[in-house]
Amino acid sequence: MKAVARLCPGWLASQRDDLVQAAVMRVMKILEQQAHTGEGDQPLAASYLHKVAYSALVDEIRRTTRRRETDLEDAAVEHVAITTQDPERVAASRQVGRGIQDCLSRMQRDRRLAVTLYLQGHTVPETARVLEWPAKRADNLVYRGLADLRQCLLAKGMRP
Amino acid sequence: MTGPHDAKTDRDERLKSAFLALAATSADECSDDEIDRIWRAASGELDAEARRDLVDRMAASPAAAEAWRVAQAMRDAQGYPALPAVETRHSWSPTWIGLAAALVLTIGLGLFQLNRSTTQPADVYRDQAAPTMVESLVPSDSTLPRDAFLLRWSPGPAGSRYQLRVTTDDLRVLTTVADVNTPELTIPAAALDSVAPGGRVLWQVVTTLPSGQTVSSPTFVVRVP
Numbered sequence: 001m002k003a004v005a006r007l008c009p010g011w012l013a014s015q016r017d018d019l020v021q022a023a024v025m026r027v028m029k030i031l032e033q034q035a036h037t038g039e040g041d042q043p044l045a046a047s048y049l050h051k052v053a054y055s056a057l058v059d060e061i062r063r064t065t066r067r068r069e070t071d072l073e074d075a076a077v078e079h080v081a082i083t084t085q086d087p088e089r090v091a092a093s094r095q096v097g098r099g100i101q102d103c104l105s106r107m108q109r110d111r112r113l114a115v116t117l118y119l120q121g122h123t124v125p126e127t128a129r130v131l132e133w134p135a136k137r138a139d140n141l142v143y144r145g146l147a148d149l150r151q152c153l154l155a156k157g158m159r160p
Numbered sequence: 161m162t163g164p165h166d167a168k169t170d171r172d173e174r175l176k177s178a179f180l181a182l183a184a185t186s187a188d189e190c191s192d193d194e195i196d197r198i199w200r201a202a203s204g205e206l207d208a209e210a211r212r213d214l215v216d217r218m219a220a221s222p223a224a225a226e227a228w229r230v231a232q233a234m235r236d237a238q239g240y241p242a243l244p245a246v247e248t249r250h251s252w253s254p255t256w257i258g259l260a261a262a263l264v265l266t267i268g269l270g271l272f273q274l275n276r277s278t279t280q281p282a283d284v285y286r287d288q289a290a291p292t293m294v295e296s297l298v299p300s301d302s303t304l305p306r307d308a309f310l311l312r313w314s315p316g317p318a319g320s321r322y323q324l325r326v327t328t329d330d331l332r333v334l335t336t337v338a339d340v341n342t343p344e345l346t347i348p349a350a351a352l353d354s355v356a357p358g359g360r361v362l363w364q365v366v367t368t369l370p371s372g373q374t375v376s377s378p379t380f381v382v383r384v385p
Contacts, residue, residue: 096178104219119179129243132208
């Protein structure tokens with residue numbers, strides 16, 4: 001399971017051990033099930049292992065998020081103490097995030113798709129590949145979509 | 161001093177940060193089916209319309225957006241090939257198509273009258289741009305001798321270049337060879353030293369067509385004796 005550790009994205013480094021552990025447990029469970037059904041001799045395909053690791057990571061991240069929400073409800077003061085960011089900035093960012101969601105929901109679909117991938121950190125060529133559009137079309141839609149988004153946020157009184 | 165371009169970049173980065181941060185506070189959830197579909201979409205297993213539907217879902221669901229980022233990060237970390245690019249196509253309005261057709265017809269008839277012997281444009285460009293399916297020419301799960309570990313695959317159009325990635329079953333990279341100009345490659349026996357007898361070797365080819373478009377093969381399996 002060294003592969004799982006290698007796959008674990010850098011931005012989750014602080015929880016890497018827990019996440020790897022969860023992925024290992026998941027794979028072990030599958031191996032056990034295979035042994036019970038007499039399929040234990042079949043080697044697991046690499047692509048399958050990746051998928052299992054991915055599912056475990058997503059589950060763990062969501063679990064961590066839920067745990068943090070509960071912590072926040074139970075002990076808001078402690079959270080403030082451990083956070084390194086300015087609480088006002090965090091609140092403003094959340095507000096802008098919700099504004100972005102609302103503006104996206106009002107946007108023309110193709111522009112929304114292009115801007116969503118842009119906000120996810122994809123480049124224009126990547127966006128074009130994912131949506132199966134020519135690069136020029138993806139570029140136009142990102143440009144127009146971002147203009148729509150900024151205008152919509154401004155109308156809400158937000159200037160990110 | 162910050163220029164207008166820097167200011168725009170900063171603004172975009174703040175938009176991205178705000179969008180990504182939604183996942184940390186959102187209570188929405190992804191179903192197992194959705195998580196599975198996101199992985200398959202990132203892998204290129206779903207068609208374009210299904211991928212677009214998922215991206216649409218991400219706009220409203222921070223959990224789905226986060227699952228997509230995890231899938232992408234994992235695929236990037238593991239060096240999976242990118243989805244193939246789409247060729248440039250022009251979507252013209254019917255009016256423009258009509259005008260263009262009339263213009264082409266007029267010019268075409270004129271040229272035809274002037275010179276009946278005009279050479280027809282070669283079809284090679286269209287052939288090169290056609291989608292190419294890469295297939296293994298080595299029987300699946302067959303055993304190849306260690307000292308003649310020849311991997312062969314269906315060739316792309318003339319001028320295609322190939323990248324080959326060979327790994328073990330547990331994802332250890334045995335070799336990666338780029339810029340191969342023939343549709344076959346012999347893997348040196350030394351590269352297979354760490355593979356146990358009977359062990360499976362996975363290999364995949366990424367073909368770069370003369371147009372620059374890349375086409376990835378499925379993952380093929382062979383064994384070492």
